[in-house]
Amino acid sequence: MVNYNGSLVDDSGVALQQNRGFLYGDSVFETIKVLDSKVLFLEDHYFRLMASMRIVRMEIPMGFTMEYFEEQILNLIRQLDGAQSIRVRFSVFRKSGGFYLPTTNDVEFIVTAEPLESALYSFDGAAYEVELFKDFYVTKQLLSTIKSNNRLVQITGSVFAHENGYDNCLLMNDEKNVVEGLQGNLFMLMGNKLVTPPVLDGCLNGVMRKQILAIAKKMEGLEVVEESISPFDLQKADELFLTNVIKGIQPITKYRKKEYKTEFASELLKKLNAQVRLA
Known part of the structure; x- marks a missing residue:
């Protein structure tokens, strides 16, 4: 299950041969930890994502508020049966079209999630x-x-x-x-x-x-x-x-x-x- 542009689907159906994130690396993302249905460091992740989109001149949709960002994450993780700790990737990429020069600066997004083994942060003291x-x-x-x-x-x-x-x-x-x-x-x-x-x-x-x-x-x-x-x-x-x-x-x-x-x-x-x- 993934969140593709706000819809929960089994498969995004994104065609790799047309996807600018795949073809040119024209994509920015956030890796996020969710603990007990709470997005950790939500504000920092949101503002860094917005800053990243501005830096690469992506068009930020008017409704892409911090509340919307959080909602898209939580809507997806509710599908993970009772997982306490979850790793989320929120990827934003420009819509298909063009070569190095895109035909539009409008964006799409995909949110993916997977359970983590440990809840709170820890390390075991092993050699590193x-x-x-x-x-x-x-x-x-x-x-x-x-x-x-x-x-x-x-x-x-x-x-x-x-x-x-x-x-x-x-x-x-x-x-x-x-x-x-x-x-x-x-x-x-x-x-x-x-x-x-x-x-x-x-x-x-x-x-x-x-x-x-x-x-x-x-x-x-x-x-x-x-x-x-x-x-x-x-x-x-x-x-x-x-x-x-x-x-x-x-x-x-x-x-x-x-x-x-x-x-x-x-x-x-x-x-x-x-x-x-x-x-």
């Missing part, structure tokens, strides 16, 4: 090793900060990680600064200083990144900054971890010969879950 992915780079530009169908750097990086036995890879921008992981934003703890790359470096303007920054800034004795991270900084860090809205926080335990602690990430995770429970 990463490596730098140096075959391709993230471009330091506005388009890199949104979620679009143009994810070939992340895809080839994922293949590289799998082929070489790594759990994830860290991506660099064209100035050779480390900007993010394959599926999430990067945070680095050095003493009492928590660092994450600025959006201007080309990292995803992550919804969970925003939540972690807000939580961390309330922690006494902790300096929180957004500044560039070089590959050399990684081996001087006390902790490294990745964030996204599905996993929450994923600690990195090893990069090359350096092994990292996870105590701070564990403390942050407790605060994140407390916030989610109150939402």
